[in-house]
Amino acid sequence: MKKLKIGITCYPTVGGSGVIATELGKMLAERGHEIHFITSSVPFRLNKIYPNVFFHEVEVNNYSVFQYPPYDIALASKMADVIKEEKLDILHVHYAIPHAVCAVLARHMSGENFGIVTTLHGTDISVLGEDSTLAQAIKYGIDCSDAVTAVSESLKQQTYALIDTKQTIDTIYNFVDDNVFKPVDPGNLKEQFGILPHEKVIIHISNFRKIKNLPDIVDSFLKIREKMPAKLLLVGDGPEKHRVTDLVKLSPYKDDILFLGKQENITELFAISDLKLLLSEKESFGLVLLEAMACGVPGIGTAIGGIPEVINHGVNGYLVPLGDTQSVADYAVDLLQDEVKHEAFRLAALQAVKEQFHESKMVEQYERIYERVAQEK
Ligand code: GMT
Numbered sequence: 001m002k003k004l005k006i007g008i009t010c011y012p013t014v015g016g017s018g019v020i021a022t023e024l025g026k027m028l029a030e031r032g033h034e035i036h037f038i039t040s041s042v043p044f045r046l047n048k049i050y051p052n053v054f055f056h057e058v059e060v061n062n063y064s065v066f067q068y069p070p071y072d073i074a075l076a077s078k079m080a081d082v083i084k085e086e087k088l089d090i091l092h093v094h095y096a097i098p099h100a101v102c103a104v105l106a107r108h109m110s111g112e113n114f115g116i117v118t119t120l121h122g123t124d125i126s127v128l129g130e131d132s133t134l135a136q137a138i139k140y141g142i143d144c145s146d147a148v149t150a151v152s153e154s155l156k157q158q159t160y161a162l163i164d165t166k167q168t169i170d171t172i173y174n175f176v177d178d179n180v181f182k183p184v185d186p187g188n189l190k191e192q193f194g195i196l197p198h199e200k201v202i203i204h205i206s207n208f209r210k211i212k213n214l215p216d217i218v219d220s221f222l223k224i225r226e227k228m229p230a231k232l233l234l235v236g237d238g239p240e241k242h243r244v245t246d247l248v249k250l251s252p253y254k255d256d257i258l259f260l261g262k263q264e265n266i267t268e269l270f271a272i273s274d275l276k277l278l279l280s281e282k283e284s285f286g287l288v289l290l291e292a293m294a295c296g297v298p299g300i301g302t303a304i305g306g307i308p309e310v311i312n313h314g315v316n317g318y319l320v321p322l323g324d325t326q327s328v329a330d331y332a333v334d335l336l337q338d339e340v341k342h343e344a345f346r347l348a349a350l351q352a353v354k355e356q357f358h359e360s361k362m363v364e365q366y367e368r369i370y371e372r373v374a375q376e377k
Contacts, residue, residue, distance in 0.1 A: 001371055005086055007036045007079065009103070010094035012043040015207055016287035017121040020151070020174055021094045022046050027363045029053045038075070038082055038091075056082050072098040079106035083114055089374045092117040092366075097124045097134055100141030115373035117366075118145040120169070122155050122284025122305065126211075128162050139163050146373045149366075152306025155284040172366060173309070174287045175359040181294035183350075186271035193231070193258060195272070200230045200336045203273040203297070205266060205288050206280075208238030213302075216279040216325050218247050218257065220300075223329030225253045228336065232257045235269060270295035274336055281322060283307050289317075290357055293349035298335065298342070300328050310357075316348035 006028060010021030022043035025035045029050045037043060038056045046053070058078045062069045075098070079091065083106060091106070091114055093099035100118040107116065124138055142148055142165050149172045150156040156169045195201060202221055206212040214234075221232040234244065234257065241259075248257045263269060270276075276292035276299035285306040289299045293316060301307040303319040311317035318331040335342055 001367060002374070003032045003034070004089040004370055004374060005034045005036070006370065007038050007082060007086075007088045007091040008094075009038045009075065009079065009091070009099045010043065012037075012039040012041050016174065016285065017094045017119075017123070018043055019045055019287060020119075020121070021092075023175070023177055023359070024092075024363065024366060025053065026050065026177075027359060028367075031363065031367070034086075036082055036086055036088065038079055040071070040075075054086075072102055075099070076102040076105040076109060079103060080109035083107075083110045083112045087112070088114050089377070090115045090117055090370050092119065092370075094119045094121060095124050096120060096138045096141035096145075098137075100145055101137055104141065104144040113377050115146040115370070115377055116144065117147045117149070117369060117373060118142065119172075120148065120150045120155055120159060120284075122151065122282070125155060125159050125162060126282045126284070126305075135163070139165055142167050142169075146376065147369045149369065151285045152309050154306045154309060158284075158305075170365070170369065172362055172369075173357055174285045174290060175357050175362040176287075176290050176294045176353060177359055178294055178353065181267060181270075181291050181353075183296045184267050184271050186268045189268055190272040193233075193272075195231050196229070198229060200228065200274045201233060201272050202230055202275045202277060202332065203233045203235065203269060203292070204277045205235040205263075205269075206238070206278075208236050208240045208244070210240055211281045211283075212238075212240070213279045213281050213322075214240050214244045215247060216323065216328075217277050218244060218251070220277060220279065220325040220328035220332070221257065222251055222253055223325060224332045224336075225256055227329070227333045230256065230336070233260055233269060233273065234258065235260045235263050235266065237262050266291065267295055270297050273297050274342065275300065275332055277328065277332075278302070278307065279320075279322070279325075279328065280304060280307070286310055290353060293317075294353040296346045296350050298345040298349050300331055312348070312352060316345050316352050 022045040320327040
């Protein structure tokens with residue numbers, strides 16, 4: 001296919017959407033496209049030098065006359081500058097608000113003709129379920145895009161249910177870089193954490209937002225711990241951290257719950273883990289489940305949003321109703337005590353990542369969309 005000049009805007013430090021945007025940019029660069037990140041800081045997974053990847057920093061000044069820093073306007077203005085200077089074919093933005101709306105504004109400011117591709121990751125759409133004040137802006141961002149993708153079928157349907165749009169939305173699943181996320185040798189990491197060889201390790205990784213439902217993670221673990229020796233690794237940080245810390249302090253198994261804070265090398269943590277829990281109230285996909293699966297760690301997740309599209313119940317993990325911590329514990333104990341079943345789940349998880357969520361498949365789907373949009377311009 002023709003090599004394109006592609007701009008990418010995402011929140012560079014925010015969870016899954018930033019990871020997907022950055023990994024996609026890296027893969028597109030490897031396939032010969034010229035990539036321009038237009039973001040407020042260097043995306044945290046952009047950890048390698050590529051001659052055809054450029055970074056354009058959005059500077060947001062906090063002038064005393066403004067009550068709020070004008071991030072959206074600064075971004076749109078930077079987008080317009082980059083579009084004019086670099087003659088981009090495509091601007092791929094992650095999130096309808098504010099990024100798609102900024103891209104539309106940049107199109108008007110620059111007067112240039114380029115394609116806008118918007119990927120929905122869930123956060124802006126799920127916010128809409130509770131707060132309709134931004135509904136018009138989200139609809140505008142979606143309607144004015146030349147192509148829109150969603151990271152799961154569930155998110156696509158949820159978007160159609162909440163927004164009256166005629167826009168076609170294509171589902172392109174999240175993916176993982178299997179050169180990074182793979183089973184690795186953790187050395188004596190388990191021992192370093194003081195975890196005994198016979199103790200099973202359960203892991204939860206998130207940004208500790210309320211929707212990640214940390215109390216259910218702790219409650220499920222306590223029920224598991226009553227039945228068998230195990231440790232819980234809580235990885236990440238965020239608004240719910242204090243609440244969870246207080247909850248754990250009251251628990252009879254508080255020494256079996258380890259708070260590890262934010263961590264970079266999560267593949268090594270997965271390498272000592274036997275099970276991943278993601279019991280969110282809302283989740284458009286659950287990228288961290290896929291990262292665990294790519295490292296051979298099966299997961300238990302709530303049957304919410306896109307999680308049932310990632311976990312194949314009874315094959316590579318289990319799905320439970322939201323709030324049903326007893327089922328989480330029952331499935332976990334059964335799986336962790338049955339080595340043959342656990343190995344089968346581990347292999348099925350690795351296979352699903354290779355067959356259904358392989359990065360090459362997703363990058364090709366994005367390329368087809370860029371090609372179509374670029375031709376229409
Ligand atoms: O889940 C978060 O708190 C972060 C959020 C984000 O914007 O990065 O994650 C969303 O996008 C990820 C990548 O597509 C998805 O894997 C997450 O499921 C989704 N989070 C929600 O829908 C709550």
